[in-house]
Amino acid sequence: ADTYALARARYLSIAAYLDLLEAFKGERDYTLWGDITGNLRQLYSQFHTAPFLPQLQTFSRILYDPLARHMGWDERPHEKQTEIFLRQVVLVMMGVSGDDTTLKEAQRRFAQRQDLNPNLRSAVYSLVASQGNEATWNDLVSLYRTASLQEEKMRALAALCWFKQPDLTQQTLDFILSTEVRSQDAFIGLGKSAANPYARDATWAFVKERWKELVDRYGSGGHAMARIIEAVASPFNTREKYKEIEAFFKKHPVANAQRAIQQALETIRINIAFRKEQEGKLAAWLGSRR
Numbered sequence: 001a002d003t004y005a006l007a008r009a010r011y012l013s014i015a016a017y018l019d020l021l022e023a024f025k026g027e028r029d030y031t032l033w034g035d036i037t038g039n040l041r042q043l044y045s046q047f048h049t050a051p052f053l054p055q056l057q058t059f060s061r062i063l064y065d066p067l068a069r070h071m072g073w074d075e076r077p078h079e080k081q082t083e084i085f086l087r088q089v090v091l092v093m094m095g096v097s098g099d100d101t102t103l104k105e106a107q108r109r110f111a112q113r114q115d116l117n118p119n120l121r122s123a124v125y126s127l128v129a130s131q132g133n134e135a136t137w138n139d140l141v142s143l144y145r146t147a148s149l150q151e152e153k154m155r156a157l158a159a160l161c162w163f164k165q166p167d168l169t170q171q172t173l174d175f176i177l178s179t180e181v182r183s184q185d186a187f188i189g190l191g192k193s194a195a196n197p198y199a200r201d202a203t204w205a206f207v208k209e210r211w212k213e214l215v216d217r218y219g220s221g222g223h224a225m226a227r228i229i230e231a232v233a234s235p236f237n238t239r240e241k242y243k244e245i246e247a248f249f250k251k252h253p254v255a256n257a258q259r260a261i262q263q264a265l266e267t268i269r270i271n272i273a274f275r276k277e278q279e280g281k282l283a284a285w286l287g288s289r290r
Contacts, residue, residue, distance in 0.1 A: 004039045007278065008270065014043075014278040015285040018059070025066055030082040030089070033067070037089050044096065046237055046275055047282065048197040055286040060097040068094050073105060075117065088123045095127035103131055113143075121152070125159035137168050141175065157185060161192040161199065169199040173206045183217055187224045191231030200235050204245075207232050211252060219256075226260035233264035237271035 003020050006012040021036060040060055047053060071087045094102040106127035109116055116124060125143075128136055137160065144156035160172045175181065176189040194203040207214065207228065218224040233245050242265065249261045 001035050001039075008274055010273060010277045013281045015281050018282075018285055021063060025063065028067065028070065028086070030086040033086060033089055037093050040093070041096070043282070045195070045197045045200075045235055046271060047279065050279065050283070052283045052286045054098075055289070056282075057097040059286060059289065060093060061099050064090055064093050064097065065099075068099075068102070073109075073120070075119065084119050088119065091120075091123045092126060095123075095130065103127060107131070110139075122155045122158065125155055126162045129159040129162035130164065132163060132168075133165075134168065137163060137171060145180070154185065154188075157181065157189050158192050161189060161196055163196075164198040166202060169193070169196075169202045170206075172199075173203065177210060177213065184224075187218065187228050190228055194232040194235060197235070204232050204236075204241075208248060215254075220254050222256060225254060226257045229254065229257055229260045230264050230267075233261075234267035235271075236268050237275045239272060242268045242272065 003012060003017045007014045007017045017039075024032065024036065027033070040056075043056065044053070047056065067086075068090050071083070071090050073087075073091070075084060075087070091102060091106075095106060106124045109120065109124050110128040113121075113124070125140060129140060132140075140156050140160050144153050144160075147153045147156065157176070160175065163169055163172060173190075173193060176186050176193070181189065190203060190207065193199045196203075214225070214228065218228070229249075236242065236245070245268065246265060254261065
């Protein structure tokens with residue numbers, strides 16, 4: 001965690017962090033892999049349009065594969081809760097990294113979802129959505145509508161935010177602010193959509209377009225509004241987007257969320273500097289692994 005933070009702050013090359021990760025292939029600690037996964041997902045988000053993204057995915061698959069083979073898909077008797085959590089993290093990361101076997105198994109289990117272990121549902125739903133089409137979208141909306149448990153509704157809602165196609169992203173955003181989704185869940189959905197690099201721009205555009213509705217719903221501040229602002233603004237990493245977001249909040253000030261606005265703008269500045277400093281180093285490191 002410290003090494004990644006130093007790379008983000010540009011005190012270390014990102015190559016030093018990736019070198020360090022290669023030493024952890026034999027580890028099976030959930031806390032460790034949760035931290036690594038969060039950092040790698042951030043790299044995916046910041047560089048998802050870079051030509052070296054497939055190489056980063058290959059590196060991730062090689063890194064996670066031994067652990068994925070050890071954990072498998074099915075729980076063993078008397079597993080600890082941390083092992084159950086670890087399996088979810090590993091399977092999602094293998095799928096996000098483009099592992100064909102993992103994605104096909106997720107689709108197979110989704111087709112038989114009436115028998116799906118509840119501990120696997122979030123991972124399976126999300127991975128299927130990431131490769132899905134309109135039929136998949138409709139299946140997940142149906143799951144949301146028919147679920148009797150709020151936990152299951154939230155799994156389906158989160159998965160709806162994983163689609164890559166612009167039209168399905170728009171359908172998801174419209175659904176999030178529909179009367180079918182509770183207000184206390186809608187702002188969470190917007191955050192999850194913004195976390196999807198394929199939906200990031202569309203989510204920000206949607207928030208701008210529906211800004212008055214959001215202010216009417218959540219007020220001019222408070223926890224929900226701060227969460228929305230931070231989630232939809234902070235993933236960006238270009239000066240153009242920084243200026244656009246800064247100008248928007250000057251025109252539409254949020255009295256009780258100024259701290260969230262400033263933190264989001266600071267994160268964008270960090271992202272810009274991180275990308276400028278580390279993109280070439282990341283490309284060179286991945287290229288040396290051919």
